[in-house]
Amino acid sequence: MNTAQQSLRALVDKWLAPTVATPAHVTRFSRMNSNHRRYVCVEITRQTRMAIFFFRHDDGWCVFPPGAHGPTIGDRARASAG
Template structure:
C-alpha cells in the first residue's frame, strides 16, 4: 500500500469528496480513554445537511472508517452503538 492510500486526507477525499461548495472540516479528534487509539471526526456540509464520519488510526499506520479489531467493541461502546 502506498503512502497516499494510507493518508487521512486521501480517505477524506474518497469518502466525503470535498468541493468548494461542500467543504469538510475536522470537528473532533483525540484518543479513546480505553485503548488510547487515535480517532478523527470529519464533517462535510451537504445541501441535505451535515454528514460526519469517524476515521480510526490502525497499528500499521493506516486510517480507516472502522476501528481496529483489537478495540472494535470498545469503540462501538464509546460511540454508543452497542
C-alpha cells in the first residue's frame, strides 16, 4: 500500500467510514517513547465503540506501528557473497 498518497483523514474514512450521524473522534494522540514517532487514536461509536490507532511512518500513516529496521541486503552483503 502506498501510504504517502493517503492522508490520515483518508485512512480514517477507509477504516472507520464515519458519517454525520456517527462521526469519528480523535481520542488520543502523542509520540511513542521508543522512537518518538506520532500516533493518533480515532474512535467511532455505532452499536459498539471501536477505536483504531494510526501510526506515522516515514512514508505516511499506517494502521501498524513502525518496526525496527531489520536486516537488509547492502553492498557489504553482496561483496562477501560473491
